[in-house]
Amino acid sequence: MTLGWEDIRAEVLRRIRARDWPPGALIPGEEALAEEFGVARATVNRALTALAEAGVVERKKRAGTRVAELPVRRARLEIPVIRLDVLGRGLGYDFKLLADRMAPAPVPVTARLGLPEGQPMRYLETLHLAGGRPYVLETRWLNDAxxxxxxxxxxxxxxxxxxxxxxxxxxxxxxxxADPASLREAEVMGVPLGTALLVAERTTHGTGGPVTWVRLAHAPGHRVQMVF
Amino acid sequence: MTLGWEDIRAEVLRRIRARDWPPGALIPGEEALAEEFGVARATVNRALTALAEAGVVERKKRAGTRVAELPVRRARLEIPVIRLDVLGRGLGYDFKLLADRMAPAPVPVTARLGLPEGQPMRYLETLHLAGGRPYVLETRWLNDAxxxxxxxxxxxxxxxxxxxxxxxxxxxxxxxxADPASLREAEVMGVPLGTALLVAERTTHGTGGPVTWVRLAHAPGHRVQMVF
DNA sequence: TTGGCTAATATGTCTAGACATAATGCAAGT
DNA sequence: ACTTGCATTATGTCTAGACATATTAGCCAA
Structure with a gap:
């Protein structure tokens, strides 16, 4: 039976977990590991590269590969398109455009996007509905240009x-x-003023420059789930 | 000038963005791309593998590589050790252990961890302080075994x-x-009852089985930041 | 028509060897 | 003592070729 890069990765990980190679320690070079496991250096490289991407080890040319001091755990969030998120929960999706106008963007928005103060931007307010009930209130400033x-x-x-x-x-x-529901949010989403809402605030930049700033206020009880 | 795998990745990405290859389309095989760019197939493979990890394309043996229908955006969260998180904000760190006892774990906890109902577990309640003020209330059920x-x-x-x-x-x-502060939380963290708190709930499993369930209630105003 | 076998094919992975690149540490010169 | 430069060395990447494996399309039989 011949070893693949995933086997190498698993074995290296095992040794790190078992503290054969404690945090901060330098582990043997690719050449040495390749010889030990009886595989090509490229295979060891593939395994160590994967471990580096996962944050388990840190690699530097010339300096070698060392076990990360504090194994930072990374979780991945898949940012869903709201419509698919809702449909995925088995609910009907709909949305209402509540506002669409040009207006000077507030300072916190222009600052985050790196645009001049008072820049006119397109303001969009959208209420997303799941099963006919308010799901997310989307407040968006859009760089039309x-x-x-x-x-x-x-x-x-x-x-x-x-x-x-x-x-x-x-x-x-x-x-x-976590923000208390504002007057507007309470009214539009039909919740008591001050209700705890999970709020996601996003800024995005494209090839052509800053694109949009958006605030998503989720209905009470919403969970953002991630795995690691 | 010779092309590297990152150049290949960039060019493929450009064509996808430019809709030369629209969402859902099959893109040329590795062999064909390798010939076009004048590189080895392994180099194209490295590039396409990276794009697949990023969610831009989907690859299946025999079926080829196709542009992902909805380019799901992924964000990465680095889960910090609270002490380092606090120190990183330039504040002094301290913590107080408020409770440490064995008790039968509540059903939602055992259910999530896959343990039998009523299993005795170690209960830990820790208040983390930043600059002397409550920062996070940690409520933890630990599988001692x-x-x-x-x-x-x-x-x-x-x-x-x-x-x-x-x-x-x-x-x-x-x-x-986003949860309203409970009576206990309000008391321990010194905030009004019902204040909107950002709550993180984690379950972790180790090689030896389920390890711990933990709930982290953050002080008002806390932001969890991620990049993509 | 349906089910299952088979061959074709694209990706997945591996090898062995080579050169590129970046960090390090030592040595030489100021 | 301090800086500069160079040799060393571990990782990063590439090539060319090979075999492995999953999946599909097509064919044949029930």
Missing amino acids: VLPLPAPDFAAVSANEWLVTHVSLVSGDIAFT | VLPLPAPDFAAVSANEWLVTHVSLVSGDIAFT
């Missing part, structure tokens, strides 16, 4: 979904907070 | 930190919710 033409009718296609398929996103960040 | 010996004194080392370095975690999940 970077959108490919023709721009769609956001009353017919949700911005959430159109952007994913039509703008090449380069980078972005997402932050979760 | 899978812990390596000697077990430490959790009044001296926080369970949060000790587990990371001493138990080999295999898998787990984490969920975020």
